[in-house]
Every structure is written in C-alpha cells, then in structure tokens.
Amino acid sequence: MSNNKRILVFSATYNEIENIRELISGIQKNLPNSSILIIDDNSPDKTQEVIKELKKNHNSLFLIERERKLGLDSAHKNAFRYAIENNFDYLITMDADLSHDPKELPKFVKNLNNFPFVIGSRYTNGGKCLMKGSRLIMSKLGNKLIKIVSGIKSNEFTTSYRGFDTKNLKSFDLNNVKTKGYSFFMGTLFELEKNNIEIKEIPITFHDRKKGVSKIPRIEIFRTLKNLFFLTLNNKLFR
Ligand SMILES: Nc1nc2c(ncn2[C@@H]2O[C@H](COP(=O)(O)OP(=O)(O)OP(=O)(O)O)[C@@H](O)[C@H]2O)c(=O)[nH]1
Numbered sequence: 001m002s003n004n005k006r007i008l009v010f011s012a013t014y015n016e017i018e019n020i021r022e023l024i025s026g027i028q029k030n031l032p033n034s035s036i037l038i039i040d041d042n043s044p045d046k047t048q049e050v051i052k053e054l055k056k057n058h059n060s061l062f063l064i065e066r067e068r069k070l071g072l073d074s075a076h077k078n079a080f081r082y083a084i085e086n087n088f089d090y091l092i093t094m095d096a097d098l099s100h101d102p103k104e105l106p107k108f109v110k111n112l113n114n115f116p117f118v119i120g121s122r123y124t125n126g127g128k129c130l131m132k133g134s135r136l137i138m139s140k141l142g143n144k145l146i147k148i149v150s151g152i153k154s155n156e157f158t159t160s161y162r163g164f165d166t167k168n169l170k171s172f173d174l175n176n177v178k179t180k181g182y183s184f185f186m187g188t189l190f191e192l193e194k195n196n197i198e199i200k201e202i203p204i205t206f207h208d209r210k211k212g213v214s215k216i217p218r219i220e221i222f223r224t225l226k227n228l229f230f231l232t233l234n235n236k237l238f239r
C-alpha cells in the first residue's frame with residue numbers, strides 16, 4: 001500500500017485470551033506497517049500476559065492496563081486521545097473477538113484517504129451479518145429504528161469497526177460523546193452529525209463470536225432505546 005500515514009489499530013479486551021493471538025497476527029498480516037494498541041481491563045483470564053509476551057517480538061504493539069473493568073466506552077475514548085497525543089493520522093477500532101475480520105483493514109485505510117470517518121457496515125449494500133436468530137433480528141431492527149428516529153443517513157450505528165482520520169475531524173472529539181455502554185457507538189454518530197462530518201459506510205461481514213463469552217449485558221438494548229430518544233430530542237432542539 002503506497003501510504004505514508006501513521007496508522008493505529010485499537011482493540012479493547014476483557015477475557016479474550018482465546019482470541020488475542022489471532023487478532024494481533026491478523027492485524028500484522030493485513031496492515032504490516034500499523035501500530036497496535038490494546039486496552040485491557042485487568043482480564044481475569046490474563047489476556048494481558050499474552051500481550052506482554054507478544055510485545056517481546058513486536059515493537060509497535062502497545063498495551064494499556066487498567067485496574068478494573070472500566071467499560072468499552074472509556075476504553076475507546078482513551079484510544080482516541082492516545083492516537084491524537086501520539087500523532088497518529090488514522091485510528092481504526094475493532095472488537096478483539098474476531099467478529100471484525102482483520103482482512104477488511106486495508107479497505108478502511110483506503111477509504112480514510114478520502115473520508116474523515118468510516119464505519120464498517122453490515123447493513124449497507126454488500127455487507128453481511130452472520131449472527132443468528134433473535135440476535136440478528138434485534139440488531140437489524142435496532143439499527144433500522146435508530147435510522148428512522150434519528151434521521152441520520154447511515155444503515156449502521158452499533159458496530160465498533162470504524163476508522164477516524166484524526167487530522168480531518170474538525171472539532172469532533174470522541175471524548176464529547178456522553179452516552180455510555182452500548183449506546184456509546186450510536187452516540188458517536190450523533191456527535192459526527194452535530195459536527196457536520198460525513199459518515200462513510202463500507203460493507204463488512206460480521207462474524208459471530210466463536211470463542212469466549214459476550215460481555216455486554218442485554219439490558220443495554222433498553223438503555224439504547226432510551227438514549228436514542230434523548231439524543232434525537234437534543235439534536236432537534238439544538239441544531
Ligand atoms: N477493556 C475492556 N474491554 C471490554 C469491556 N467490555 C467488553 N470489552 C471488549 O470489547 C469488545 C466487544 O465486547 P463483546 O463482549 O464482544 O460484545 P458484543 O460484541 O456486543 O457481544 P457478542 O456479539 O456476544 O460478542 C471485545 O473485544 C471485548 O473483549 C470492558 O469493560 N473493558
């Protein structure tokens with residue numbers, strides 16, 4: 001890839017010992033010149049120890065260890081700050097459970113050359129979501145509902161496979177997103193909209209987690225609905 005941009009790929013981990021090696025080797029293979037940042041929240045399964053071992057043979061792998069489970073939203077905010085403070089041009093974020101395929105990373109970089117924000121979308125033309133049963137239905141309906149209620153032009157709101165061109169985001173700052181937990185990812189799109197930043201969807205295939213267990217409590221779905229209405233109201237009132 002003829003690209004001299006400094007790229008940081010970020011993932012948050014909590015008990016991903018069964019996935020972390022494959023994730024890191026996948027990132028290395030697909031974006032050999034990128035740096036990798038992992039923020040681990042003191043995983044009881046000792047994911048962080050595996051990362052420390054991998055660091056010995058990988059001088060652009062960085063680990064931030066936090067004392068306890070401080071949540072996915074604050075991990076992503078930390079990563080955003082880290083990317084800016086360390087002068088990275090592009091920040092690409094993804095889950096560590098291999099739901100997001102590292103093979104798709106080059107596509108993010110290519111699009112970041114033309115767009116300040118890129119979201120990996122399961123629900124745009126060519127995108128796929130390989131979740132099953134009620135999970136798939138909830139996800140599809142949820143994203144459709146958010147689109148209708150918010151009026152924001154995107155078919156995907158809830159995935160964390162996203163790319164930021166840190167130098168071209170105007171006044172957008174991920175740390176200004178106030179919604180927590182699951183809603184944080186949706187809240188990001190409201191914040192982009194507020195800053196008049198185009199949301200570029202690129203198709204991805206989302207794989208269901210094969211190893212390890214899900215950490216997101218299902219109650220988050222209801223919290224997301226509540227936040228959707230408040231964010232939309234706020235958006236309409238303060239434009
Ligand atoms: N550092 C940190 N990482 C977290 C935390 N909660 C979740 N993660 C990580 O965030 C990513 C997404 O979490 P998942 O549990 O896969 O959530 P999900 O994708 O909604 O659930 P599944 O579809 O069932 O996998 C994974 O890489 C987790 O390891 C947290 O509190 N702190």
Ligand SMILES: [Mg+2]
Nearest residue numbers: 095097099209
């Ligand atoms: Mg997952």
